Amino acid sequence: MAEDGTAGGFEPVLDAALAAVFTDYAEGFDDFDAARILDCFAFPATIWQMGKGNVFLDAEELGENVEALLAVFEREEIVRSTYRVRSAATAGAAAFVTLDWRQEREGGDAALEFTCHYTLIRQVAGEGEPGDWLIALAVND
Secondary structure (H helix, E strand, C coil), X not given: CCXXXXXXXXXXXXCHHHHXXXXXHHHHHHCCCHHHXXXXXXXXXXXXXXXXXXXXXXXXXXXXXXXHHHHHHHHCCEEEEEXXXXXXXXXXXXXXXXXXXXXXXXXXXXXXXXXXXXXXEEXXXXXXXXXXXXXXXXXXX
């Protein structure tokens, strides 16, 4: 395994449906669009950060957290969020994804860099067809 956690320089690729979730998530932060961010989650959702887990029963509860985070982004002048896939695997209706995030100011300077591990669940669209992937658990390093 390479020093960066990838298999000898190989960078995993997300399938289109999983990539869409994280693209929407990043663009939600870039656009300061709390509703778009919240649409990426299944409820209840759990977020672990700084050694503490928080369970959010619905979008309203998580929305308070998202609004506070967006206020930090505004104060820190963060305008762009990008990610690199560190690992990804799916098993049935579950997906496990680790991303390295970089959140930048206008000039490209990094304001925040961190790794986050996600568990996503795939909703059923109807007639047994697979639906959207949604974040059920996020663990921030």
